[in-house]
Structure formats: structure tokens, C-alpha cells
Amino acid sequence: GGQDSKAIFLDQNGQVENFAMNDKCAAGTGRFLEVMAKALEVDLELLGDFSLAADKPSKISSICTVFAESEVISMIAKQERRENIIAGIHESAAARVAILANKIKIKKPVMMTGGVAKNKGMVNSLENRLGFKLIVGDLAQENGAIGAAVLASKL
Template sequence: MAKRFAGIDIGSRTIELVVVDEADEILESHQADTGFDPMAEAKKMIAGVAFDRIMATGYGRNLFEISFDASTVTEIKAHARGARALFPDVRAVIDIGGQDSKAIAMLDNGRVKKFEMNDRCAAGTGKFLEIMARTLGFAIDDFGREALLAEKGLNISSMCTVFAESEVTSLIAKGENRREIARGLHASVIRRAAGMINRVSTEGDIAFTGGVANNPCMHKLLEEKLGRTIRLPDDPQRVGALGAALLAKETA
């Protein structure tokens, strides 16, 4: 019987599970909210899913390793491997998730050459955008589309989440258009993301992974800011799990 290899990415907001075969074909893909008990959600997700080996990544990977006696891999390596599988010619990845963001440069063989990570501040992450969307009264799924309807966007000087929220509240009180504020907030996140990418990679197409890649304004502004083509996976959130599954197979 052909062997099956699974990768599970336990993120701050969602958990993804991908199962591949020996030919690297995706056999199954599942997603669930992380919730308040990530291990309970992970246990439910893998129940009934057949695999010979599983590898975990994401912020909850160490707990998963203890709970399920599984091997683990860093998000950096997992996203690099997943992006490489989807876009063989890409040599850079920007991953913006719920609680951190990462810029990764890869060698021709797909191994990580250099990376930069922001995991100490919510600014520049999905959490920042989530808080700002709520402050402006937008649903997070609509935030990017609404921001794209702005004409130019207002300048947001604060990158700290607390100060930015205060600045946004002040702009609302002055009667500024919510869409213009939203566009300015997206631009502030892009400035940080573009800086990270430029410090690790200066040419070629870039794969955009993580939940924030589903935001159309982030995609458009990042491409404009960098002057480079941004490649979007069909499901940006499962790239880490895919990479973990492929690495589970390759290290078996």
C-alpha cells in the first residue's frame, strides 16, 4: 500500500492539515479554527485521517510533538518547502500570519538561504489588521476590498498597535473617510513587509503565503511597493502544512 505523509500547521487562528502521497500529490486538506484548546482541535482533525508519518509546524508544533509523539519543523522551512512545491521558480516568500510575519530567501534547491522574522510585535501581522478592521467597523473578510475602494489612503504614522488604534479613533472623530483610513493602515503594514523582503531578497517573483495573503489590498499594494510579481497560492493558508507534509516524506 502506498504511504501517506501528513503535515499539520497549528497557527494562532487556524489549523491546517495536508496529506500527500509518495508522488507529492495532495490527497486530503482540512482546516479548522484553532480555538482555545489547539491540541483538542488538532486531535479532532487527525482522527480518521490515515497517514504513515506526520510532521507539525506553526506556533503550536512543540505541544503537538509532546501530545502526539510527532516530528516538527520550523515555519520558515515549512513555508519555504511548500512555496517551492507550488512555484518551483520562486526564490522568495513573504508569509504574514495571525501573530507574526516572515520574509524568506531560498537557494535554487529550495533550502532557506536567509530569513527575517517579526514575532515580537503585532504590527505588520494579521492581528494588527484584525484589530484595525474592528476599530473601523469592518468585517475582517471585507477589510481589504473596502480599502481598495479608497482613492489614495491617509498616512498612518503609528506602527505600534495601541498607538495606531488611538490614531485611527482620532481620525474617525475628525470625520475622515473609513476607507481612506483603511487604505492607510494597509500601506503601513506593506511598508514593514516590503522592508523585510528587501533585506533578504531583491529580485525575482515572490510567493505570498499565510492568511493575510487572502487580503486583495495587501496583494496589490505589496506588488506596487516592490515592483515585483507576487504569486498567490490557491490556498495561502495551507502552504505551511503542505511543506511540513513534504518534509515528513523526505525525512522518513
Template sequence: MTVTAGLDLGSLTTKAVVIRDGVIAGSVVMKSGVQSEDIAWRALKAALDQAGIGEEQVDGIVATGYGRVRVPFAHHKVTEITCHARGIYHLWPEVATVIDIGGQDSKVILLDRGGKVRDFVMNEKCAAGTGRFLEVMARSLEVNVEEMGELSLAAPRGASISSMCTVFAESEVVSLVAEGRPVAEIIRGLHEAVAQRVAAMASRVGWEEPVAMTGGVAKNRGVVKSLEDNLGTAIRVPPDPQIIGALGAALLAADSKK
């Protein structure tokens, strides 16, 4: 029996996945605190408890995400790029492109037939297209970020948001509210703007079908829908898109044991 764990320390949430012989035995998602070392340990413990596995039985741990460098007990540190690729390859080996929209960064990853990273591209400094952008906009609109997906799907059309600079876009959103545009339409407009940005990144890297999406924003059906419209293809979203990075990390830990 091989037991390995993957920890994904993102800017907003920390994810832990424990796998036993290639099957997920436990997984948790927690809010990231300031003390990432502590949160990493707590997340790992929680996932192990869920799986009913003791610490001493763990054969390998891989840490990923922004906080990966601050996990002293991890055996390896791997970037989220390789981890998301590995996680998706495990679920759907035929997937050629992974889109991951996280809190800080969004990325488009191209996989080769063996699930290895062939190329990747990440968001530009000035561009909005991240979870953080949506969060800032949700605050301007006084809605809960989790509700945005459902709200936007109810809108018949999207308000046009032209600027993609966070500051410009925020002022545009405020103007739209002042003009009396329904909030749902504004949110749909924001989703379309994010989707356009990410679709542009995907084109830069030369995306191919099939496409899968991971990361917290993948839970927002509004963004996924807009992205599908922009790319003109269906996008696969795993049941728990947030944990794919951690899953990939756990799988990489297992790979290194072979």
C-alpha cells in the first residue's frame, strides 16, 4: 500500500488531498491564514483523519501553490502548473489543455500525450482575469462571490465592460450601477470580460481540445459558460475543481515512489 499526500497552499485557500494506491482517500479545503506552515499541517491532519490514516503511514508529501516553499515537512515542492496538469491527466488522460483560474494567477497549460507540460502561459501583470478580480468586483456590487455564477446565468445579456484594468473596470462597474443596469447583467459582463481575457491567453499558447478547467473559479458556472462560448468548445469541470492541484501533488509524490 502506498499513501501519499498533496498540499496546495493558494493565496486564498489551502487544499490537502491524501491518496491510497492512486485513489482519493481524504480531501479538505481550508481558508489560508497568515501562518501557512501551521495551516498546511492542519489541512494535512484533517485529510488524514478523514481517510483514517496515521501520519506515520504517509510515504511522501508534495507541496504546491504560492506557499509551497514554507512547508518544511514536504519532501518535494512542485509548482501548481505541473500539479494541475498531473491531476487532470489522472482524471481525464485525453485532456490537452488545462485552464486554471486561481486567486492570484490564472494559467493555461498544454499537455502532451503523456500528461507532461508542453507549454504554459500565465496572466500578465496588468490584466485582470483572476479570482481576485472577481472578488474585488463582487465587493463593489455588494454580492457574495459564490452567488455570482448563478446570478449571471439568469441575466438575458451581459453589460459591456470594456476596460480590463481592475481600477478602470471598477469605475465602470460603479457607473453601470449608477445608470441602473441590473446587477446580474453587470456580473455577466464581468464574467464575459474575464473569459475573453483567459481565452486570449489560451490562444497565445495554442490551446487544443479537449479542455478542462480547474481552480476555485471553475465552480462559477457563469465564467465556465462564457469561456465555453469564447472558445467554442465544451469545458470539462471536475466535481471538485479546487483540489486538482493538491491531487496532482499527491500523485507526483506517488510517482516518485515508483
């Protein structure tokens, strides 16, 4: 999500069986990626393509968005390749999301939804971290709204 990441495990009837959310900071979220794109002066929609062109992802050690931004600015000053920095950002964010997913003991198939699912580099990093392919629908960014509309129609 934009301000948080969630892992939701649904039972066979589509009911929430388990749920985890990073509610303490924005690391691993769409907002985190927005801040990093701005620091790198790269269009948010191009982050995925840049990331996939990396040859050696940079190591982002800070999990805090503010501190990670400082790390990125230092990397830019050291003239690290933007592609490598972005791949490192994706790996850092994927690590945070994978923690949530593993906390609820996810099982395949797994679908990634939300605007961040449109970022090919982020999807790739999360797949690598989890060890399997994710399902990303054409309407990934609209999934939450569609789900809310379906629930509201049942009231």
C-alpha cells in the first residue's frame, strides 16, 4: 500500500484467516518508493525498469525511510549506478514485506495487489525473496476498491 504493507491469508471461502501489517513505518511501502524515486530524480513509474537493469544491487541497510533516503543520497554522491541503487531499494522493501508474509505463513498461490504491484522490479525482488512467482492481475491497483465494492454490495 501507499502508507503500509499488508499480508493477508484467506481461507478457501475467501475469509481472512490471518493478517499482518507494518503499521509503524513506511519502509517497504509505496510511499517509501516515492521518496526514493524523488531522491534519485527518477520517475516513479520507471523504477521497475531501472531495477531490472542492475548488475549489482546496492545494499540499503536502513529500514527507516528517512535514513534510507540519506543512504541513497550518499550512494548518488559516490556515483553508484542508479540501477543498482534502485535494485537495492527494491530488495530492502521486499525483505520487509517477506517478513510479513512469512509471519502469517503464506501458501501458494499468492497474489500481489496495490499500486506497488505495477512495479516490475519490486515484484521481481519479492518473488526472489519468497522463492516463487506472484500473481499480479491487470487491475492490481484497483483490487482494493473492487473488493470494497463487492463487500458493500452484500450489505
